[in-house]
Each structure stands twice: as C-alpha cells, then as structure tokens.
Amino acid sequence: TSTDSPGRHPSSACSLPSRESHPDSGFGRSSAEHQNQISPGNRLEKAPEGMVLAHPPISSSISRISSSSDYAVPPDAERLGTMRNLSKRKETSEDIPITVRTSVIPQSDFEMSGYLTTMSENRLRSLKRRYVVLKNAQLKFYRTQKHLLRDEAPTTIINLRDVKAVSKASTKSGGHGFELVLEHDNLRYQAESEKATEEWFMTLNQLLKNITIADLAQRSRPIEAELAGWVTKVKHGHQKRYYAQLTGDKLLFFKKPDDKIPSSHQNLRGARICEKNKSSSDEYSGSSGDENVEVGGIRGSGNGSSSVSMIYNGDSDYSICIEAVDSDPQYLILRNSEDKDRWLYYLKLASRDATLCGTSFEILIERLMLDPDPLNSELWKDVLFRLIEENPTETLTKIDDLETRKKALELDLGTFLFASVQMRSIAIQYHVDLSQNLLSSAIDNPCLQNELYCQLVRLTSGSMEFVSQVWKLLSLAIPLFLPKQYSVLWLLKMHIERKRKDGNQEERNTLARDPCDTNLPYSMAIKLPTGDHHVVEFDGSTEIGECLSSLCLKLNLRPALLSGYSLYANDPSGGPEDLVLLKGKQKICDCLSLWEKQMKDTKSGKITTEICMMKIQLRLKNYWNSLSEEETQNEKLFICHKLAEEVVAGHLPLSNDLAEEICALYAQMCFGDPQRHSEEKLLDEVLAKFYPNKLLQVVNIRSLKQSVLDHWMNELKGVPVSECVRLILIVLRKWKFFGSYIKEAKLKINDKRIFIALNESGIHLLSDQLEVQRSFQFHKLINFGEYHGDFMLTVSRTLPPNAHPEETPQERMTFAMSRKSIEQLTTHLAEYIRCQKLLWKMSRK
Known part of the structure; x- marks a missing residue:
C-alpha cells in the first residue's frame, strides 16, 4: 500500500463508501475495501426471550451501495444506509443490560474514521490535518493513518461525554465544517469533502443524543434537576x-x-x-x-x-x-x-447567555442560586455583601448605558447617605426628601430598580449602625415596584426570608390582634360641612375614591355619585378660600406629596407646621334636584350648612325679615336654646355665619341682634335640629337655583357684574339681582375654559330664517374672573357634564 493510499485498520468494524477517483477521501477507505463490508444480516442478534428488537434488521439491498452503480442514489438514502451500516452493537462489559425499560434505547454505537482538518483561515491546512477514529464514544486523533496501523498512542482523545453540543460552522472563505462545544473550549473541524463533513456532523449529533438517553437509563435515582x-x-x-x-x-x-x-x-x-x-x-x-x-x-x-x-x-x-x-x-x-x-433566567444560565455574565455582585448571586441551601449558605458572609462603600466607583449590576450608570452611582451614594445619617425627629425632612428622590428616580427605570434593591440588600446584610433606617426605605420601595431582573428578585426574597427568622422579637399583641380590626398605618382628619372632623385611615395605596366611598358609608350618605359630595383640599398656591378638587383615581399619599412640593415652591420665608398642612374637607360638588326625595338626614343637614355659606355670600335672594328668620333658625340648629342674657360674642358669631354680608353692612347692628334674639327665644325655643333643618329647606327650596354652584363674574363686553350658576339643567347667567338673563343646556356647549386670562363660553344657537348668510351659528361669550375662579368653574362644569352622563347610563340599566 502506498503512502498516500492508506489501508484499512483491522479493528474497524465497518467503513463508509468512498469514490474510486479519490483514493484518500478523508476517511481512509477505498471502493475495494467497501466490497468486503460485513453484511448487516450477518450482524443481527437474537432478541432476548419475550422481547422484540428495538431496531429491526436492515435490508441488505440498501447496504450494497457502490460508487460503481449505474443508478444515482439520493443523498438522504445513501446517508441513511451508510449510517446503519456503520452501527454495531457493543459487546463489552460496559453494555447496558436489556430490560423492559432499556429495550427502547438505541443499543448501537457509531464507528467512523477519516482525516479531519482544523478549520482556520491559514493556508497551511496540512499542518493541522489529523486522522481521527470515532469508536466507543471517543474521538482519537493520530498524526496519520500509519500511526494508527503501528498501534501508536493517539495525540489527543476527546470523550464525547465531555462534548456539550455539536453545531455546524463555516469560515470566511466559504468552507463548511462542524464545531465541538466543550466545557472550556470550542473545536472546529472539516473533512475532505462537504459530504463527508455532513456525515461526521450527523453521526456525532445522533451519538450525543444516544449517550444522553443511555446515561439517563442507567440511573437508579431520580435526576437532580436545577x-x-x-x-x-x-x-x-x-x-x-x-x-x-x-x-x-x-x-x-x-x-x-x-x-x-x-x-x-x-x-x-x-x-x-x-x-x-x-x-x-x-x-x-x-x-x-x-x-x-x-x-x-x-x-x-x-x-x-x-x-x-x-x-x-x-x-x-x-x-x-x-x-x-x-x-x-x-x-x-x-x-x-x-x-x-x-x-427564562435558568435557561439563559444553562445556555451561557452573554447577558448574564455581569458584575462580580451578579456572579455572586448566581453562585448563591446554585447553592443547594441558599438560606444557610456561607456566601452571605462574602465581602461583597459586607463591604460598604461611601463613594462607589462601580455599579452592583451590569448597566451598559453611560448616563444610566452615572445615575446608578448617584443612587448608590444617596442610599448610603440615607443609611449613614441618623434619622432625627427635628430633621426628618432630610430623610423624607432623600427617600422621595431615590424612589422617584428609580420608578421609571428598570436598571435603576435592580441597582437600588441590590444596594438595599447589601446595606441590610452588612454592619451599618442605623440599619433599621434601610429597612424603612426597603419597606417604602416594595409597594411601589419590584426588581425586573429575576436574579435580583430571587435575592430579595431569600434575603427577607433569612431575616424573617428574627421576627419573633415583635410585640406579641401586634401579632395576636385581629386583622379585621387592624387600623391602617396612617390617619388624617377630614373637615365635614358641619365644622366637625372625621378621622379616616389609609395606607400607601389608598385612593381618594376609596376614602370617599368609606366616608360616605360611615356618615350615612348615599354613594358619592348620587349624593354629589367630593373631597377638596386647600390650594397651596392660592388664598384660604381657594380649594382644589381631588380626583378619585389619585392616591392620598401622592396628593400629600404633591401638595407639599407645591407649597414649598410657592411660599417664601419660614414655613411653619400650621401653614405646611394639607387640609381636606368634604363638600358638595353636584346637587341633583331630581333625586332630592332620596336624601338622607345627614345629607339634609350638610346641605343646610352649605346653603349658610351661600346666604352669607349673597347668592340667595332674601329680604331683611326672611334673612332674620333664617339666621334665627340656623342659630337654633347649631347652638340650641339661647339664654336670656346671651353673650355678645355668640350673637356676633351667629350674624357672621348666617346673615348676608351685604345686608349686614347697611343695617343697625344693635336692633338686628335684638330682632334675631327675639325670633330665637320666642319662636324657636325647644325646636329640635331635625325640625330646624326641615324648615330651612322648605323656605330655601322655593328658589329656582337651590343647590347651584355660583360664581361671580363680569361680562367683558360691557363690564357688567353677573353670576354664573351651574346645576343639573345647564349653565345660567344671573344678574346682580339674581334674576335669570340667559340659560344654556349642556348639550349646546361647544367649548369652555380659560382663554387669554378670561373665562370663555362657546355655545351653539339656532339662526332665524332671515339671518345674514355670514352669521355664524356659534356664540362666544367672555367673562372676567380671577385665575383661581376660572379653574374652579371649569372643573365643576366638566364634572357636572361627566356625572350627568353617568347618571343617565345608570337610569338606562
């Protein structure tokens, strides 16, 4: 045999067919040798008694494939026949015993041999050309086939059980091969032809799968799955x-x-x-x-x-x-x-995803996740959990964006300052502002959220002097957002589970109290129309609408939509009489934070506790005259107090005698039976609260006090509160605009003083004597709101038949009002339209 025409090794059980025109096809076999192949029929083994062969005998017609055939054989059929011819049952002591469970496992091993070349862009390919033998699930590399025939030791041995995967590969020059993925290395090879390369790839791929199944079949215990x-x-x-x-x-x-x-x-x-x-x-x-x-x-x-x-x-x-x-x-x-x-996380970890190869802290988390007992792992004592840096230079999580990384470092510094500076009652505002800045900066950025939680876990795992402050910050962050990265979320759960073991130090009565009777952590007093205050409880997630619903239920009021009541807060940028409507979907804590911020931005000088206090009150927003028959007793009482404000403001047409009688009714309702010698201060308070201001400026105060006191003592002594409420409502309901929301304004066209009244029937323009001038139903409104510092109202109108062709069917009216009055009027007009649509939908059901 010549040097370039290698012979056949006696230990080769079978070989692949090769072309006669290529004496050395990369597999070291010729067509003459192919004729001496062992027939598959001679290699059939008898199945054990009571069993059937998992792989039936192969027809000999397929195995007798020769390159000298007169007919073209399809590539798939040739590959299939070749691979089946290559398979031979192992007959060593390491064979898997055939049982009921293992009878369906592929019991054959693949044997191949040929020249493989390491894939490279280097033209000196012959320097990396080796003769490779696949046998017994091993790849043995020899310098040439001669070294194999001499029974020399192979230069390299690769155990296929150490191969993680086999994939196809290609070079820039267009060469095709296959790649062996090992634990710490990737090896790329190609055979002498594309067909031979494909044979190697398919054989190795199938052999790896058979090895996996065979290894699992030999296990006597369940798999320890991650x-x-x-x-x-x-x-x-x-x-x-x-x-x-x-x-x-x-x-x-x-x-x-x-x-x-x-x-x-x-x-x-x-x-x-x-x-x-x-x-x-x-x-x-x-x-x-x-x-x-x-x-x-x-x-x-x-x-x-x-x-x-x-x-x-x-x-x-x-x-x-x-x-x-x-x-x-x-x-x-x-x-x-x-x-x-x-x-998703564990699959990426198994695939060696590059995105999980992060910082040293993230690698520590991965090591902790692989620990069989993570709660008691020694990794919690690692220096990365214990070391606290005041000015960190690297983030704990992997962040590619430079701007976000800079923000993350600022976040780490702010968290350290929150934990290192002792929290004092006189300087609590420092920690409040710092916590708000930290949480608000991270609430919209998932990367910063992951960084914040890693830093909080690190600070609460170390030896910080004021570690309880960090736990407070952690308790504020958890209701707002959780880390988006699964490993960080897992770390947070494990960290809390570890520290939960010390929870028995809490007070016993705190743990034993009934959760149904447990009060919410925060409380606040809400001013009622009567002047009293009702305390409501809430937490960080309580909304204004939820608080309003519970308040109406406790005060025996109808639901807010039917009763028309809403919650208002004093305007931080306005006067004491300016109010801001609180929307139902807002959270109470968000309203408090926003109100405090606006107060600091608008007020100058020293801000005392009394000034910097948000005052919430329950007020009537919409009054539905059509639903007045369903009013509860408390609603009637509340609307009487609301009408007292309208009486003082001069929004109700009252004569002097009627105003005195109404004032006496209010005095009996609020203060009860009078004494013969009532104090002057009490009468002054009654007149200031229940008598029209414009009449009070022109009347004789002494005679007015005596007249009101006579009505109070002679006519109303012993009258209960409910009767006073009934009498007041009987008198005041006679006015057409009873319960309307009224604002004073001036027409821009003639600077005439008027009143704008809102009720369920529409919007009305009243004269200064409270007489109706014009009325518009809500469906005729086109737009409304602030326009160049004024309140503008655009309505549709019907043109007469003889109208000018250029006359528009829209009418625009402008009113001079203060900025705060424009905001309040616009809000109430929009709420009237919205709530009326909701009531109409409810009535249709």
Whole structure:
C-alpha cells in the first residue's frame, strides 16, 4: 500500500463508501475495501426471550451501495444506509443490560474514521490535518493513518461525554465544517469533502443524543434537576404538555414526573433564549433531527397535541422561545409571569447567555442560586455583601448605558447617605426628601430598580449602625415596584426570608390582634360641612375614591355619585378660600406629596407646621334636584350648612325679615336654646355665619341682634335640629337655583357684574339681582375654559330664517374672573357634564 493510499485498520468494524477517483477521501477507505463490508444480516442478534428488537434488521439491498452503480442514489438514502451500516452493537462489559425499560434505547454505537482538518483561515491546512477514529464514544486523533496501523498512542482523545453540543460552522472563505462545544473550549473541524463533513456532523449529533438517553437509563435515582415543572412545548405547529427538567445544559422532556427516560431533550449550550414576541409569526415547520430522539412512542397528532394557534389565546404572554443551532425553534408556554421569569433566567444560565455574565455582585448571586441551601449558605458572609462603600466607583449590576450608570452611582451614594445619617425627629425632612428622590428616580427605570434593591440588600446584610433606617426605605420601595431582573428578585426574597427568622422579637399583641380590626398605618382628619372632623385611615395605596366611598358609608350618605359630595383640599398656591378638587383615581399619599412640593415652591420665608398642612374637607360638588326625595338626614343637614355659606355670600335672594328668620333658625340648629342674657360674642358669631354680608353692612347692628334674639327665644325655643333643618329647606327650596354652584363674574363686553350658576339643567347667567338673563343646556356647549386670562363660553344657537348668510351659528361669550375662579368653574362644569352622563347610563340599566 502506498503512502498516500492508506489501508484499512483491522479493528474497524465497518467503513463508509468512498469514490474510486479519490483514493484518500478523508476517511481512509477505498471502493475495494467497501466490497468486503460485513453484511448487516450477518450482524443481527437474537432478541432476548419475550422481547422484540428495538431496531429491526436492515435490508441488505440498501447496504450494497457502490460508487460503481449505474443508478444515482439520493443523498438522504445513501446517508441513511451508510449510517446503519456503520452501527454495531457493543459487546463489552460496559453494555447496558436489556430490560423492559432499556429495550427502547438505541443499543448501537457509531464507528467512523477519516482525516479531519482544523478549520482556520491559514493556508497551511496540512499542518493541522489529523486522522481521527470515532469508536466507543471517543474521538482519537493520530498524526496519520500509519500511526494508527503501528498501534501508536493517539495525540489527543476527546470523550464525547465531555462534548456539550455539536453545531455546524463555516469560515470566511466559504468552507463548511462542524464545531465541538466543550466545557472550556470550542473545536472546529472539516473533512475532505462537504459530504463527508455532513456525515461526521450527523453521526456525532445522533451519538450525543444516544449517550444522553443511555446515561439517563442507567440511573437508579431520580435526576437532580436545577429546575423542574410542567410546561407546554410547541414545535412544528403542534403543542404538547411535558414535565420538563433542566439538568446542567440539557433540557429534558418527560411524559410523567416519575419517568426515567425522556421523550425528547434539547441541548441548550449556545442556544438563543428569549421571550416570545406576540407579533412574531409562527415558527416554520422545517425538518430537524432534534425531535427524532423521542423514544418509546410514535410521534403524531395524538396524545395531547393540538394546533399551534392555541398559543395566541392569551398564553403567549408567558412563553419562551428556544432557538438552538441547526434546529427548528421551539416554544415553552408557562402558567404565569413568575414561572416565565424563573425559566427564562435558568435557561439563559444553562445556555451561557452573554447577558448574564455581569458584575462580580451578579456572579455572586448566581453562585448563591446554585447553592443547594441558599438560606444557610456561607456566601452571605462574602465581602461583597459586607463591604460598604461611601463613594462607589462601580455599579452592583451590569448597566451598559453611560448616563444610566452615572445615575446608578448617584443612587448608590444617596442610599448610603440615607443609611449613614441618623434619622432625627427635628430633621426628618432630610430623610423624607432623600427617600422621595431615590424612589422617584428609580420608578421609571428598570436598571435603576435592580441597582437600588441590590444596594438595599447589601446595606441590610452588612454592619451599618442605623440599619433599621434601610429597612424603612426597603419597606417604602416594595409597594411601589419590584426588581425586573429575576436574579435580583430571587435575592430579595431569600434575603427577607433569612431575616424573617428574627421576627419573633415583635410585640406579641401586634401579632395576636385581629386583622379585621387592624387600623391602617396612617390617619388624617377630614373637615365635614358641619365644622366637625372625621378621622379616616389609609395606607400607601389608598385612593381618594376609596376614602370617599368609606366616608360616605360611615356618615350615612348615599354613594358619592348620587349624593354629589367630593373631597377638596386647600390650594397651596392660592388664598384660604381657594380649594382644589381631588380626583378619585389619585392616591392620598401622592396628593400629600404633591401638595407639599407645591407649597414649598410657592411660599417664601419660614414655613411653619400650621401653614405646611394639607387640609381636606368634604363638600358638595353636584346637587341633583331630581333625586332630592332620596336624601338622607345627614345629607339634609350638610346641605343646610352649605346653603349658610351661600346666604352669607349673597347668592340667595332674601329680604331683611326672611334673612332674620333664617339666621334665627340656623342659630337654633347649631347652638340650641339661647339664654336670656346671651353673650355678645355668640350673637356676633351667629350674624357672621348666617346673615348676608351685604345686608349686614347697611343695617343697625344693635336692633338686628335684638330682632334675631327675639325670633330665637320666642319662636324657636325647644325646636329640635331635625325640625330646624326641615324648615330651612322648605323656605330655601322655593328658589329656582337651590343647590347651584355660583360664581361671580363680569361680562367683558360691557363690564357688567353677573353670576354664573351651574346645576343639573345647564349653565345660567344671573344678574346682580339674581334674576335669570340667559340659560344654556349642556348639550349646546361647544367649548369652555380659560382663554387669554378670561373665562370663555362657546355655545351653539339656532339662526332665524332671515339671518345674514355670514352669521355664524356659534356664540362666544367672555367673562372676567380671577385665575383661581376660572379653574374652579371649569372643573365643576366638566364634572357636572361627566356625572350627568353617568347618571343617565345608570337610569338606562
């Protein structure tokens, strides 16, 4: 045999066919040697008694393939025949015993040999050309075939059990080969031809799958999986439910949790793991050998498989896409977002995703997650958890954006200052402002959220002097947002679980009290129309609407929409009489924070506690005259006090005698029976609260006091409060605009003083004598609001038949008002329109 025409090694059980025109095809075999192949029929073994062969005999017609055949053989058929000819049953002491469980496992090993060349852009390829023998799940590398024939030791041995994955590879020059992914290295080879390269790739790929299944079949104990659970696997347009286990870098799919042999498995090393995009199209239904590793069953449309269109019925929100090299994509559908985040993280960790190779702190978290007992792990004593830096130079989490990284370092510094400066009652505002700045800067940025929680866990794990302050900041952050990175969220849960063991130090009565009777952590007094205060309780998530609903229930009022009551706060940028309507969807804590900020921005000089205090009161926003028959007793009492303000402001047309009688009724209702010699201060208070100001300026005060006192003592002595309320309402309901919201204004066109009244029937313009001038229903309003510092109202009108052609069907009116009055009038007009639509919808049901 010549040097360039290598012979056949006696130990080779079988070989691949090669072309006669290439004496050295990379596998070291010629067509003459092919004629001496062992017939597959001679290698058939008898199955054990009571068993059947898992792999039936191969027809000899396929094995007799020769390059000198007169007919062209399809490449797939030639490859299949060749691979089957190459398979030979191991007959060593290491064979897997055939049992009921292992009879369905591929019991054959693959043997190949040939020249492989390390893939490189270097032209001196012959320097890296080696003769390789695949046998007994090992790749043995020899310098040439002669060294093999001389029984010399191989230069390199690769155990296929150490190979994590096999994938196709290519060079810039257009060469094609395959890549062996090891634990710490990647090796790339190519054979002498593309066909031979494809044979090596398919053989190694199938052998790795058989090794995986064989190793699992020999186990006597369950697999120690890093993560396991039921998932729905979607591939090739069908989905099926499996029990998945993640072991190392392999994802195994079992039909049942107690199965020993997986139905299929997926090698994750080098795979791309991502969340499934809702808008992405369905995966292509190409062919792949990945699913051919199913053992013990026949693939089909049964056994729970169904159409892939089912994943678009809402489950696609919790699905993960696995795109392995040279394999069709497959999807895992999980039950909820938490499961999806957990699987996504561990799958990326198994695939060696580059995005998880983060900072030293993140690597420490990964090491902690791999610990079998993370709560009692020694890693909690690591210096990264204990070391506290006042001026950090590196972030704890990986942040690529330079601007965000700079903000993260500022966040770390602010957190350290919050923990290192002792919290004092006289300087509590420093910590309040600092906590607000820290939380507000991180609330919209997921990267900063992860950084903040890592820093808080680090500070509460170390030896800070005022560590309780950090726990307070942590308790403020958790209701607002949680870390988006799964490893940080896992770290937070484990950290709280570790510290929870010390919870027995709490007071026993705190733990034993009834949660149904437990008060909310915060409370605030709300001023009622009667002048009394009612204390309401709330927490960080309580909304204005929830507080208003509970308040109406406790005060025996109808729901807020029917009774018309809302919560108002004093305007921080206005006068003492200016009020701001609080919307139902706002949180009470947000309102308090915003009010305090506006107060600091608008006020100058020293701000005392009395000034910097938000005062909330319950006031009538909308009055529905059509629903007056359903009013409760408290509603009638509250509206009487509201009308007292209108009486004092001169918004009700009252004569002198009627004003004196109304004033006496209010005095009896609020103060009860008078004494013969009532104090002058009490009468002054009665006149200031219940008598019109414009009449008080022109009347004789002494005679007015005597007249009111006579009405009070002679006519109303012993009259109860409910009767006083009834009499007041009987008198005042006779006015057409009873309960209306009234604002004073001036017409811009003639500077005439008027009143604008809002009620359920529309918007009305009243003269200074409270007589109706014009009225507009709400459906005729086109727009309204502030315009160049004035209140503008645009309404539609009906043109007469003889109107000018250029006359517009719209009318615009402008009124001079203060800025605060414009804001309040605009808000109340919009609320009247909105609430009237809601009432109309309720009446239609």
